[in-house]
Amino acid sequence: MVSVIPRLQRIVEEIDFDDLPGEWNSIDLKSFSRGKTLWGFQREALKNAIRVLYCYFKVDNADKRKFYARYGLSSDKDLEKALDIRLSNVKQDVRHILSLYYPIDDGRVRFHNFINRAAFWMATGSGKTLVIVKLVEVLKRLMDLGEIPKRDVLILTYRDDLINQLKKHVSEFNELAPVRGFRINLVELSRYEEIKRESLSQLFNEVTVFYYRSDLISDRGGEKLLDFRNYENGGKWYIILDEAHKGDKEESKRQLFYSIMSREGFLFNFSATFTDPRDIVTTAYNFNLERFIREGYGKHIYLIQQEARAFREKDDYSRDEKQKIVLKSLILLTYIKKVREKASKLAGNVYHEPLLLALVNTVNLGASKKEKPDLVMFFEEIERIGRGDVDPAVFEEAKHELLREFSESPRMVYEEVPLVVDRDLLGGITLKDVLRYVYNSEGFGKVEAILIPGRGQEVVFKLKTSNVPFALVKIGDALRWIRENLRGYEVVESYTDESVFENLDEREEISILMGSRAFYEGWDSNRPNVLLFINIGVGADARKFVVQSIGRGVRIEPLKGRKRRLDALHRSGEDGGLFEKIGGFIQPLETLFVFGTSRKALSEVMETLKAERGFWETLRLLKNRVLEDKPLLIPLFKPSRRTLFEEKTTERLVLPKTTFEALREYLTKTDERVLIARHGLSPSLVARMRETLTNPERYYRIVNEGKTVPISIVVKQLASHLSTTVEEFGGFKPLEDEIVHFEKIGVSLGSEKELEELRRKIGKVLESYGSGTSVEEGFRELRIKALPNHYYVPVIVSEDERADYIRHIVKTGSEVEFLNDLEEYLKDKPMEGAFDWWAFSKIEEHLDRVYIPYYEPNAGRMRKFKPNFVFWFARGEDYIIAFVDSKGTAHTAFEHKANWFRRFFGDSEEPRVFGYNGLKVRVLLYLYNRRGDRVSDEYRDHWITSAGELFERVKNIISSHG
Known part of the structure; x- marks a missing residue:
């Protein structure tokens, strides 16, 4: 059985965006508002949206069967059936609705009827709403040009605060309306008929975009419920869903309504968490939590491991053990605060003030009135520590358990990055340090609650020995919670009605934020560094909650406006020299430490994060040690x-x-x-x-x-x-880190057993290469082999271009053909004595940064030409870099590439000579194609029809110019 993987992404990314017609690839994807531009990954999401629309509407002419055939699902009948809607599995009213809009085939509605859709799997904190608003512009531009059918646009999201967030971003987007020539006018869907009658949008140069709460789209009307049949408009909608799969048991039924309303248009589905195979298969862009972190846009994630002896059969923790968990979180928070203090002394106002975020399952007493709510139990431990009710032995044990865990060089979730901790700094933390850095006090004391007038969801806490608060509770009804759970505590009223929660980034004195599951979305902050899941349950809802809430904690901003980890900013030259000053010790500030305070919670977090890998594992191949001392220029x-x-x-x-x-x-x-x-x-x-x-x-x-x-x-x-x-x-x-694709081989297999088998075979090839023997291993249609002169080992080659379970290997037909030709040529060892040494490497178009710039007239822009291979040859002081591209001639604009190459390096018959450390360096460019006789005479010197011809050309150039 083929794995359920994002197949649509593979389909559309085979389309070179720059090769699209100008009407499609010249849309501005960068600007958003006066103060915002889109990040690279957000632009990539929009590029994939454009590719999908181009493929569906222009190439396949909105023929759903043609578009469906691209998925190749017929090779996996079990998956294909799982994607169909079986009438026996749905209620009678749903069966009736389906029969009105779709053909019934053998008791099922076939999935190809719903194929005009694309999912965008984007992590919490990745700015989905900005992409959604910008997608509206893309749709408008393409409709205005007549490239896609004119349809109304509808945005659906499932909560009022998310609608307010959408309105805020649209308002920002409209700041540039004078430059763009239009503005977005958001209108509630309930006004649809009124707006369509008035038709004011053209008069005011606006694009009208309708919006509504997704959970209020129904098959019946009501006070706020809208019957979808009154708004389905013949199915002629472009619908954009924002987390619209959330909600109650009616959610799957509503998904059907959205599909019906967009059946003659298109459906875009944005979320940080997808579990439905229909969403996963139609994912056009995957930038989930794992990718978000791996590419430097979020904090590392480290999951604190609890020892088995800390648990009890009926009660997860004794009271001291519960306090020890809380102490661990506070000690860790104190440590990170000290790291930030150290960084600020060296570099000024950098990063954020660290925060502990505690998310609880229960807030108020249940119906039995017997079990304490989770929030109360956690608060009581915070209160005990604040007044000094701490056994010194428990404190030291908490600290030493942290030190012991960190001493084993544990790895981050999703990454092979080791956690590095300053043991002296952590080991030296005292209870007084916790009091000072977390509780903002020099002395222990009782806790008092501070109410904020008009802010019934917020309560602030401080010690009576301090003038500064240290904690905030944000729940649905904070006044009720105090009344029912905090008897005996002194309660006072704040002199200001300003929300603390809404100003959390500025209120750096707040060290602890406690909240329920109700507020894990709809707020942004860089501050969380420690996250506690307190008795979070199990099940699908809990899994979504875990991923979403962790997504709230991974945001990072070392410098104002620079929202990537410092090492990533350093590599792109955006750190302003900050990495040199503090890069060696700030990892804790760039890490989210996650605790679970119950067996179920910890298990749930671990399983959820494992599942959230997005079905892709990363394999890392190794640099060829033989080439370590060679100057690969x-x-x-x-x-x-x-x-x-x-x-x-x-x-x-x-x-x-x-x-x-x-x-x-x-x-x-x-x-x-x-x-x-x-x-x-x-x-x-x-x-x-x-x-x-x-x-x-x-x-x-x-x-x-x-x-x-x-x-x-x-x-x-x-x-x-x-x-x-x-x-x-x-x-x-x-060459340093310009060729990196071999460290990011993506694999999605049906089982852990298969993955281990692939790993084992790669290891076997590496072991044999290290011992001086040559071995080739096979896995499915893959060949795994060590090519002695290649930059990394082993090289993985697929004989089938459609092997979509593995990425960043050699599988394009022309590349495989060239490698086979090269291996055949080298069997007779024709290179002995010809060079002092030679080497070569595959270049991957998307990940590597070895290129030749050129101008593409049809695209109207400078582009980066990345040939498939780069060779290095050295003999004496002669040094040659030879690029080899094995693509066909029809679609690669080789003449433009060759013309710009000649601007820099001359032609391949008489290349220019450059000096470098005593070497005479020449650069050559060849296009490998067995049909070389089809090339015009002007470019024939760049053409080779065999791998052997490459080596003969290089030898002749060295001989004639040596």
């Missing part, structure tokens, strides 16, 4: 101050003749001030645009045929074309 490129307009050899913008004539008339007759205001242009850019019209042969390649596009799009294309900054050659550097 790669070319460097850097942005130039020159634009394409200023280049001596100008790249021309491709335009249909009718479009060019319309552009000429528009630019000539429209007042300069209007052009500046309407299109957001500078006066110098307007002048530059008009200058191109004086010499159109130099700046334009005018073709006879082509689709007519709106003038606003053409002006935008021309502005982008003329403003494009080129890159220039910046010398050479030794």
Whole structure:
């Protein structure tokens, strides 16, 4: 049985985004508001949304059966049946609704009827709402261009606070309305008929987007309930769901309503947690919690392990043991606060003030009135410690258990990163330190509660020995909770009615935040470093809760506006030198430590995080030790101050003749001030645009045929074309972390047993290579082998391009063909004596950073050409870098790549010579293709028809120039 994996992502990512028509790939995916731009991963989500729409509407012409066939589900009949809706499994009223809108086949509604959908699995904290709002712009642009059918847009989410969050982001988005030329007008779905009658959106240059609570879409009407049949509009909706699979037992029924309403449009489903196989299979973009963390956007996660002896058969912990758990969390919080204090002394105001977040299962007394609520039990331990009721032996035991656990170099969840702790700093923490850093007091004392006028959900606590509060409770009814559970405590009223919770980032004196499951969503903070799950139950709801709440704790912001871990910022040059100052000790600030205070809770957390891996495991291959001392050079490129307009050899913008004539008339007759205001242009850019019209042969390649596009799009294309900054050659550097794909081999297999078998076979190849013998192992259609001169070992090759359970290996047909050809050539050892040494490596298009910049006229932008392989050859002082690309000629624009390569390095017959540490360095480019006779003479020197020809060419160049 094939695993349930995100198949749609594999389908759409085979489409090169830059190869899409200009109407599709020239949409601005970066800008959001005056103060916000989209992160790279958010833009990738939108690119995949565009790829899906292009594939469904343009390639498959909205034919659901064609689009369904791309999934290849027919090879797994069990999965295919599981995705169908079997009428015997649903209630009578649902059967009736299904029969009205879908054909019934053998007692089932086939899944292909629902295939016009795409899921976006994005971690809590990844900014899904920004992507959703930006997706509205994508839909509008494509509808305006006639690329997708005109449909109304509806956004559904399941809580009022999430609707308010949507409104806030739309308001921010509309700040740039004068530049974009339109604004989004959010309207409640209940006003649909009224709005459609008035049709005001065109008059005011608005796009009307409807919204509603997803849990209020029903098959019957009511005070707020909307009968979907009154709004289904012939199925002509683009529906965007935001966590809309949450809710009660009617949730699966409502999912059907959403599909019916969008059956002639498209359904986009956004969530941080997917469990339904229909959502997983149709996932177009997976940036779940694991990926969010692995790519540096969130804190590391470390799960505190509890020893088995701490548990009891009936009662998980004795009172001292419960206090010990709480003490561990407070000691750890104190330690992290001290780390932050140290970082601030060295680097100023960096990171956040650490916070302990305690999430409980029960808040108030149950019906039996016998068992204490979890929140009360936790609060009592906090209160005991605050007044000094702590056995010193218990305190020391809590600290030493932490030290013992951390001393074993444990690994983070999802990552092979070891947890590093300053044992001296942690071991030296005293109860007085906890009092000072957590309770904001120099002396023990009783706890008093502070009510905030008009804020019935919040209660603040402080010690009577301090003027500063240390804790906040945020629950549904805080006043009732105090009345029923905190008898005997002194209660006072705050002099201000300002919410503490809403200003948590500024209220750094608050060290502990206690809350129920009700508020794990809808708030943002970088502050949580310690997270306690207190008696969280089991089941699907608890799993969603765990992932969502952990997602609330992983946000990170070392520097204002820089929301990635410091090492990631350092690698991208965005850390401002901060990593050099404090990078060696700030890991605890970049880690979320997770505790479970019951056996069930801990088990649930562990199982949930394991499941949340997103069905993909990461395998790491190893660098070839034989090449460790070899100077593997790669070319460097850097942005130039020159634009394409200023280049001596100008790249021309491709335009249909009718479009060019319309552009000429528009630019000539429209007042300069209007052009500046309407299109957001500078006066110098307007002048530059008009200058191109004086010499159109130099700046334009005018073709006879082509689709007519709106003038606003053409002006935008021309502005982008003329403003494009080129890159220039910046010398050479030794290869470091520019080739990394071999450390990120993604595998999704049906069982742990299969995964272990694959690991074992990789290990066997590595072991044999280390002992000097050559072994090749097979796994399914994979070949695992050590190629002696390759940058990493082993190389994994798939004979089947459709092997979608493994990523970042060699499986494209032309690449496999080249490697087979190379192995066959090397059997006779023709290289003996030809070079001092040689080596090569696969280059992965998505993950590696070895490239040659070039301009792609059809896309209208600079792009990065990443050939499939890079070779290195050395003999004496002669050193050659040879790039080999094995793609076909039809879709790769090889002429443009070759032209820009020649700008930098000369042609492959007479390459330029560069000096580097006493070496004479030349760079070559070859396209491997057995049909080389189809190449024009101008580019024949870049063509090879066999691996052997590559080596012969290199030997000849060294011989003729040596």
